[in-house]
Amino acid sequence: MAMSGNMLIVQSGGPTAVINQSLAGAILEARKQPAIQAIYGAAHGLKGVLEERFIDLRRETKATLEAVAATPAAALGSARKKPTPEECVRVFDILKRHAIRYFFYIGGNDSAESAHLIAENAGRAGYPVACWHIPKTIDNDLRENDHTPGFGSAARFVALALMGDTLDCRALPGVKIDVIMGRHAGFLTAASALARTRPDDGPHLIYLPERPFSLARFAADVEAVVARHGFCVAAVSEGIVDEAGESIAARFTTEVDGHGNAQLSGTGALGDLLARELKARTAITRVRADTFGYLQRSFPAVVSPADAREARRVGIEAVRLAVKKGGSGTVVIRRKPGRAYGVVYQPRPLAAVAKETRRMPDAFIAESGCEVTPACLAYLRPLVGPLPRLGRLKGVPVKQETLA
């Protein structure tokens, strides 16, 4: 029989367009579970837990929860705080004091690690708390998952942005550099390839954190594309590294978060460096760089249908698993084999997704190192959803004799 007790849910890490689907899914499912008494939310992740600032999620109407589900970013507020061992003890004390038997942590690998620390503490203290992690990250870098909630919508934004940007750069030719999020994994940058509908469409070059980046090679690559197409659109991950594995963007920042990660987004420094180097190393005069920044993770009205649906389901599944199994764990998304797209949701231990992240598999990266493979495109397509069809003029040239 399921433990009876209160529930606490938090959101952590970078917001996504669908993280509130998971929140709404978990709350609405919890309301159906007789074992779950009060349903609390803490503001700004562990910070709100440590300050015991809870809100009563039973007081929210279904209409509000559905509206919140369709709203980007983290409705409870988020944080990038990694708990210290002392804080883990305090969190556990707080859970116990408030009769919380169900604790849900919506977040990425850092959040899974925090959940793991708290679960271990509860286990040692003999006060069982079902401690479940609900996956989210636009970086798509959680191990064990085919893909993660939040990624599909961010990937959709990137694909749409590159569609528009290629058209823009074709109209006013030059070189366009687009810097895309993804600290260690190139999935989001790879999604730029979905923008192509014709052979000469951009992005013409795709630079991933999984392959070493060289400025000299970059300049040569761009020159070759410009010679061929008259313009060049390059998709560059914010996480690109040099031959020594050192982050190129991190050379420009000294700021790190609670998990020791350097600030990569919210600055145009990497794009500007690449544009400057390209102008210095080549004869190309029109070079522009845009850094997509926070738009790609929180833009309303650009949501992948599959992503929204799956984000809802992982929230629901986590509550069901917690009630049914207790203990701790995470819900992973696995893709069903076969041609039609489908997924299953499975429980896995927290340690399986905590700490280390995963990167793009080699099978997704072309030998050139600046292109993705057909397997990668096939993997990405259902996650992003249908993209708009773009028109192009047939453009029949008028013969000079006709003109004369």
Next chain:
Amino acid sequence: MAMSGNMLIVQSGGPTAVINQSLAGAILEARKQPAIQAIYGAAHGLKGVLEERFIDLRRETKATLEAVAATPAAALGSARKKPTPEECVRVFDILKRHAIRYFFYIGGNDSAESAHLIAENAGRAGYPVACWHIPKTIDNDLRENDHTPGFGSAARFVALALMGDTLDCRALPGVKIDVIMGRHAGFLTAASALARTRPDDGPHLIYLPERPFSLARFAADVEAVVARHGFCVAAVSEGIVDEAGESIAARFTTEVDGHGNAQLSGTGALGDLLARELKARTAITRVRADTFGYLQRSFPAVVSPADAREARRVGIEAVRLAVKKGGSGTVVIRRKPGRAYGVVYQPRPLAAVAKETRRMPDAFIAESGCEVTPACLAYLRPLVGPLPRLGRLKGVPVKQETLA
């Protein structure tokens, strides 16, 4: 009776999400006009005209033209070229040699100026060419117009982006600076205000090129907002100027286009400068800056319905006016008085919109200088179209006695 002859159409200046609506509208209307024989398009504005690289627009199917109409950027290709006096003579020779009696120039004020130079040349040479300008500019800075095609869709992108960005910054509090296009006019930056649905929503500060910008004042403004709301989202025009009227962004660039305008977009330099200064002048630690760049003018799937409709109509009207009146001119959009939104299209001389641009009227700017007025919001709303409704948790705090 209308002159009989061929037609040539070009696109110029920065692309927009709806400039191809104007192109499709003009072509489809021209096909209905018996006076118009061949319908040519030149690639990349005046460049294609001077190189006599024409395509046959009668060979495009209606389905292709409709698909192109719904596709961002300039389907013919664009340019930022201002013709020299010698080139104006050459363009005129080319028009004459190819029996072109109808010349259409889709673009902003620089394009209207170019069209004006060409029309004057044709007039002097006694070879009448109907020379009509079709307005477009996301900057919304064409004189005589209530607003310009392209603006509404870019403004819609900005409003949506700020909705998402405010949610993101509320979730992970700090300061967020968003740099928005608009060289001399603050309209697009002002549209960020449409993102607000609740009193504490961002943007909390709006800096326009129409009011002098001071770093010290900016830092004080941001500190006050953070003290009040715990976070701050600032919308900053790329065109902000100091007390002496000098562009702040232009301090970081040496690149100018054919019309002598400095490069402001396609670099994160201004945002990064503002973030750096804010960190140096205040105790605020989390400061992020995004520069929306080219996304705001060419993003597919973010189009204002009114903007698409009106962009189509100015293309149609220009062809009708050219056939009916000959001569030269531009089509301006005027708003009908009254509560319900509606516009009329009127002919005006090219000189009325060429060269000088217009700026935000004083009535749209609040006394603080970093806020827009209700009149401005009322002006903007119908241009952008309905925005998504965002959900927010009621957030009833759990009382400590209940918790204990």
